[in-house]
Amino acid sequence: DLSTPAVGRLSLYYRELHRLLDSGQTSTNSRDLAAMVNVSAAVVRRDLSSIGSVGRRGVGYDVESLANHIGAVLGSGVHWKAVMIGVGYLGNALLRYRGFERLGFSLAAAFDTDPAKIHQVVGSTKILPMDQLETVLREVKPELAILTVPSEQAKEVADKIVGLGIQGILNFAPTTLRVSSAVAVINVDLASELQQLAFRIQNG
Amino acid sequence: DLSTPAVGRLSLYYRELHRLLDSGQTSTNSRDLAAMVNVSAAVVRRDLSSIGSVGRRGVGYDVESLANHIGAVLGSGVHWKAVMIGVGYLGNALLRYRGFERLGFSLAAAFDTDPAKIHQVVGSTKILPMDQLETVLREVKPELAILTVPSEQAKEVADKIVGLGIQGILNFAPTTLRVSSAVAVINVDLASELQQLAFRIQNG
Ligand SMILES: NC(=O)c1ccc[n+]([C@@H]2O[C@H](COP(=O)([O-])OP(=O)(O)OC[C@H]3O[C@@H](n4cnc5c(N)ncnc54)[C@H](O)[C@@H]3O)[C@@H](O)[C@H]2O)c1
Ligand SMILES: NC(=O)c1ccc[n+]([C@@H]2O[C@H](COP(=O)([O-])OP(=O)(O)OC[C@H]3O[C@@H](n4cnc5c(N)ncnc54)[C@H](O)[C@@H]3O)[C@@H](O)[C@H]2O)c1
Structure with missing residues (x-):
């Protein structure tokens, strides 16, 4: 192991x-x-x-x-499909990052609740409305989701996507998600990373 | 410890x-x-x-x-000053994130080599040209730097800022920085986080 x-x-x-x-x-x-x-x-x-x-x-x-x-x-041979939920400042940057594709991850679709963003294409991914989430997830069957919604929305969105078969979540919202233990969650808390850096400097 | x-x-x-x-x-x-x-x-x-x-x-x-x-x-009582080098897609998102300020980190300045970006204000931070790096770092004396430049540039930029007194680097470029061991470096490799997620799903 x-x-x-x-x-x-x-x-x-x-x-x-x-x-x-x-x-x-x-x-x-x-x-x-x-x-x-x-x-x-x-x-x-x-x-x-x-x-x-x-x-x-x-x-x-x-x-x-x-x-x-x-x-x-590491499973890079397998072709992993991911969706993104929440295409704000951070989502927008991540959709343009080539590093995910290189490792065999493709961003099949992105979703947002902001009507002004719907049907825009960022990188090579089209932004869809949340009311299409169920149809698309049943059809595409992505294993992974990148969560870039505000903290207050993260729990509700996580429950929705787990209910639709998502097996792993990369969570950027600075809040702890409580989902079924059958679902893998990796949290990236960037403010906490900066705090770790400060701690290391302070403690030399 | x-x-x-x-x-x-x-x-x-x-x-x-x-x-x-x-x-x-x-x-x-x-x-x-x-x-x-x-x-x-x-x-x-x-x-x-x-x-x-x-x-x-x-x-x-x-x-x-x-x-x-x-x-x-954790050192949150201390007021930490940070600078950002490289204001592209990721830098632009990070400059708008309020999570850093809440923990006592202020982004004193941001730098870029792209003439089209100079003197723009993103969030509440002004983008300065790299030829002002030395003057600003000597005056402001930030402890921390957030590195959001392309991988090929990361090493050269890291050496420059360490030479100007930076004590800690939060590095987003997917490359290993070799700086003096007196400098704390935290690497955030987002593609590797997604790979970790896939590994956990594959190995249940
Ligand atoms: N900006 C950064 O660099 C940064 C850094 C660290 C952490 N984060 C975290 O990442 C998340 C996103 O940050 P951001 O700066 O991109 O925020 P943002 O406000 O710019 O983007 C959030 C996006 O989510 C959408 N949204 C809101 N509720 C939704 C829902 N229920 N379903 C689908 N979409 C929804 C919004 O319309 C918006 O487009 C936040 O939780 C933030 O704390 C951001
Ligand atoms: N976009 C993402 O979401 C993302 C995710 C993970 C990792 N990364 C990594 O973060 C870094 C930035 O990514 P990005 O998508 O913002 O790239 P980008 O190309 O949009 O931005 C890079 C910025 O750095 C500037 N720059 C280049 N050389 C410089 C130098 N010597 N000094 C100062 N500024 C310089 C450029 O003018 C540009 O504004 C890259 O190393 C990338 O691999 C990005």
Whole structure:
């Protein structure tokens, strides 16, 4: 079983291996990979052996096969469909980010309650009214949802999308969602990240 | 010594206590606080006793004094000054977010290399050209920087701001910054968060 920090590191190795692939490098070793993500070489070797990848002594790892193996473990081979609920300032920025597509995530649709936003296209995604949520989710069957609505609305929206089969929520509203434990929720609280940064500086 | 997950939880307790304050509630207990952030009551009690806050049996915690104590531990009492480098889609959204101010962080200035953006005001922050970075940082002496430039530029910009006294960087560019260990760096890789979510669904 992989811990959350280990999964986070695998995803960073995956990102750096793809950067190496783009630059034409075919092999790497745990020391170099460690330097790319600011961890020790021992941590890299432990993470990779926990998913069954052992480097060849003196040669290291083949970049392409290691990237493919990590991708399979992380589920990047699978084509994930996501929807976004709430296309305000943050939603608008996230819809234009190419980083999600590169990992195999496609934003199938976006929804908002603001009549002025309906039928606009942001990035390559069309904004639909919330009264089409049910029809679209039954048809498209996305696994994931990105929640970028105001905090006060987050709970109600989360309940709605879980009821329509969403299995995982990436929540940006600074509030705790209480949904069925069968649904995976990852919270990104950006103000709390800045607070963590201040704490680290204060405690040196 | 507080671990990173514990600091993260304290920041969530802080958020929820302020929500209680806003609604006029004066006391709470570890069971209620636990439910608000989806952890067990035992974890709450352990976290709070590690910063010297012990509830009174049967009465619990005084909301205001607990919030103030956690705020002091997290450094929220101190007035932190931050600058932003790179005001594109993501920077534009973050400059409009009120969540940072509420925790005592003020965005003193924002910088960009795009001439079309210079002297625009976003939220309440004016966008300045990069050739004013040195003058402004020497005058304002911000401790923190939010980095929202493209990955290819992140390293060069990070070196510049560290050279001008920045002590902490909140980095959104999906690349690892190698700066002096005296500087605190927190990386937010949103694509990797989505990958974590997919991993959790795939591994149930
Ligand atoms: N702006 C940021 O950079 C930032 C940073 C951190 C966290 N957040 C959080 O992310 C969320 C979005 O922030 P924002 O700045 O984009 O806010 P915003 O007000 O600009 O956008 C919210 C959007 O949600 C829509 N909406 C409201 N209720 C809805 C509902 N029930 N169903 C569907 N759509 C609905 C609104 O019409 C609007 O377009 C908030 O919870 C905020 O606290 C934002
Ligand atoms: N858009 C998103 O939601 C999102 C999500 C996750 C991560 N990111 C990451 O955040 C960063 C910003 O993303 P974005 O979508 O806002 O990109 P963007 O291209 O819209 O904005 C980048 C801004 O940085 C400015 N810039 C470029 N070089 C600079 C330099 N040397 N000094 C100062 N300013 C400079 C540009 O003029 C532009 O305004 C990128 O690294 C991206 O990978 C963005």
